[in-house]
Amino acid sequence: MPKNIITIWKKELKDTIRDRRTLVAMILMPMFLMPAMTIGMFKLMDKIMKDQEKQTVKIALSGEDNSPELAEMIKSQEKLEIVSMNKDERKAVKEEEIDAAVVIPEDFQEKIEKQESASIDLIIKSTNTKSANVATILSVIITEFNNQVLQKRFSEQNIDSKILSKVSILPEDVATEKETGGFVLGFLIPLFIVMWSIIGGQYTAIDVSAGEKERKTLESLLLTSVKRRDIVFGKFLAVSSVAFVSVVVAIGSFYAALMYAGGFGPMDATGSGIAGSVAVNFSIEPQAILLLLAVSVFLILMFSAIILSISIFAKSFKEAQNYIGPSYLVVILPVVLVNSIPGFEPTLWYFAIPAVNATLLFKEVLMGTYDFGHIILTMGSLIIYSTIAILLAVKIYSKEGVLFRD
Amino acid sequence: MQPILSVKNLTKEFKGFKAVDNVSFEVGEGEIFGLLGPNGAGKTTIIRVIATVLAPTSGTAEILGFDIVKQPEEVRKNIGVLTTDIGVYERFSGRENLRYFGELYGLSGDNLENRINELAKLLDMKDFIDRKSGKYSTGMKQKLAIARSVIHDPKVLIFDEPTSGLDVLASQTVRNFMLNSKESGKCVVFSTHQMRDAEKLCDRVVIIHKGKIIANDKVEVLKSKNNAIDLEDVFMKLVKSSF
Ligand SMILES: Nc1ncnc2c1ncn2[C@@H]1O[C@H](COP(=O)(O)OP(=O)(O)OP(=O)(O)O)[C@@H](O)[C@H]1O
Numbered sequence A: 001m002p003k004n005i006i007t008i009w010k011k012e013l014k015d016t017i018r019d020r021r022t023l024v025a026m027i028l029m030p031m032f033l034m035p036a037m038t039i040g041m042f043k044l045m046d047k048i049m050k051d052q053e054k055q056t057v058k059i060a061l062s063g064e065d066n067s068p069e070l071a072e073m074i075k076s077q078e079k080l081e082i083v084s085m086n087k088d089e090r091k092a093v094k095e096e097e098i099d100a101a102v103v104i105p106e107d108f109q110e111k112i113e114k115q116e117s118a119s120i121d122l123i124i125k126s127t128n129t130k131s132a133n134v135a136t137i138l139s140v141i142i143t144e145f146n147n148q149v150l151q152k153r154f155s156e157q158n159i160d161s162k163i164l165s166k167v168s169i170l171p172e173d174v175a176t177e178k179e180t181g182g183f184v185l186g187f188l189i190p191l192f193i194v195m196w197s198i199i200g201g202q203y204t205a206i207d208v209s210a211g212e213k214e215r216k217t218l219e220s221l222l223l224t225s226v227k228r229r230d231i232v233f234g235k236f237l238a239v240s241s242v243a244f245v246s247v248v249v250a251i252g253s254f255y256a257a258l259m260y261a262g263g264f265g266p267m268d269a270t271g272s273g274i275a276g277s278v279a280v281n282f283s284i285e286p287q288a289i290l291l292l293l294a295v296s297v298f299l300i301l302m303f304s305a306i307i308l309s310i311s312i313f314a315k316s317f318k319e320a321q322n323y324i325g326p327s328y329l330v331v332i333l334p335v336v337l338v339n340s341i342p343g344f345e346p347t348l349w350y351f352a353i354p355a356v357n358a359t360l361l362f363k364e365v366l367m368g369t370y371d372f373g374h375i376i377l378t379m380g381s382l383i384i385y386s387t388i389a390i391l392l393a394v395k396i397y398s399k400e401g402v403l404f405r406d
Numbered sequence B: 001m002q003p004i005l006s007v008k009n010l011t012k013e014f015k016g017f018k019a020v021d022n023v024s025f026e027v028g029e030g031e032i033f034g035l036l037g038p039n040g041a042g043k044t045t046i047i048r049v050i051a052t053v054l055a056p057t058s059g060t061a062e063i064l065g066f067d068i069v070k071q072p073e074e075v076r077k078n079i080g081v082l083t084t085d086i087g088v089y090e091r092f093s094g095r096e097n098l099r100y101f102g103e104l105y106g107l108s109g110d111n112l113e114n115r116i117n118e119l120a121k122l123l124d125m126k127d128f129i130d131r132k133s134g135k136y137s138t139g140m141k142q143k144l145a146i147a148r149s150v151i152h153d154p155k156v157l158i159f160d161e162p163t164s165g166l167d168v169l170a171s172q173t174v175r176n177f178m179l180n181s182k183e184s185g186k187c188v189v190f191s192t193h194q195m196r197d198a199e200k201l202c203d204r205v206v207i208i209h210k211g212k213i214i215a216n217d218k219v220e221v222l223k224s225k226n227n228a229i230d231l232e233d234v235f236m237k238l239v240k241s242s243f
């Protein structure tokens, strides 16, 4: 590597480190933002789950006298809160004053005694999620009630009620723990890597190009005998190094926060639930870490070259920020999209789309899948995009427009 | 006399506007050459084209036989250019600024440190060279910019208004620096609005007006040709009469 590239690389790093704003953007932001976001998110998820568990649904019950037995069973169900209504139940449900209304018809008891099939009325509003739950809760109660009725009828006819024994389901829900573990692995980590690959180097990229132009030092650099290509490479390596450091800091502090929150952290007993289960489910194989790092490096090289090309067009720091702001959205949006569609099955060519390919590959690797076609296509396409972006930057630097743009 | 710098029919247009119009001149070894002209005449543009940061629209220039279009890197190796309105790396000290540029020209170790100390002495920068350059005064920055432009001890020095913003003492320091360079066989080209500086220093001057050369001769010859008492008088007469 030409010596001048190293000289410029070192100088730009030294320059950027002496700027407090870079330190904030590169180290402090990922260091504190990531754990804060992580812990905050787990707290929120825990709260949502807890709320859902203890949430009671309000129902109105009319015709209690028509079957005191059934009414008593409904009342004793702790998830249901019975409220007395003196207005029209339909209207109350519609206005979501109550979540559902149960009506026991007058002829209910009579029909049961006659051994006819009886029914109760349930008024719900399906757009209200709590309302929809009522049907499930009621069906459990009704099954129980039916059992009792049948038992009574059998014993009246001297039939052993044992013949009522039937197959029952013992559900055990393990989904949430695994899903949250997978969510953290497959969603947050790729997103954070892509995010910090852009944000981490952004400040330095603008500083060494548009910033240098604004401070009027670029011309003196262009006046030296150094090849334009070497200038671009030196600056490009500086931007990439900074972005790499911030990705490592971001993922490192995220991991630390996860372990802390999951283990013996400051969270209350309830709060450690999800984070704890994630921390337990969180394990990466060494080869996965290596692969993540390698793909991250190429992702960083590509973004650094692109940001450097964009910001050299700008006359000032501010103008460069205006260009880069929207381009950031253009990258993050598709990444978030492919990332959050559940069960999304990417076709091969998705692995040729910059940033999207890395996201999908990170996800696969974190889940323990290694598809060599995907790995090679991702790496290959990232290398091609990086090269194009760097050549473009060199071309821009070689034109006089780099200094004097109308 | 073998010319070190020769400018040949140089023209530079900005979107059809001719900022430099068919300019030719030659400068030899041990010569100080003045570029004079009113504001907007095209002096800075000529300097930037020679320094290869602007591309000529037509014509060319050669430095020690290297062509500005075909061998820009060789050209830049052999010239030291100071442009106006130029910044320094404010988060670095003066010495660190000089070290960076020295390294970019391939200097290192004792060679580089000696050169920095030599320039600090010549340009009277010792008092502030180790301070952060962001806190420098205009004159200090100007001296640092001059030192930076000649860190590699080039054969050709091209200075655009080197004494602008300097006090009398500092101006003298810079003038002496140019005289020193001339004595050691360099070729010095500089633009200025200070006619007295030009008169004192220059062996020859060109006067440029609206991109064109309207005079190119020794100061003495110009004075006698135009019946003028000094260079300022020559300048006034020539610029006013050339419309
Ligand atoms: N990058 C540019 N784009 C467009 N026009 C330019 C550019 N640079 C210079 N000019 C124009 O070229 C002309 C010559 O400018 P130049 O800076 O060379 O003048 P100058 O002789 O150095 O003047 P001064 O004594 O004021 O420094 C001016 O009309 C200026 O507006």
Ligand SMILES: [Mg+2]
Binding pocket: B043, B044, B045, B084, B160
């Ligand atoms: Mg000028």
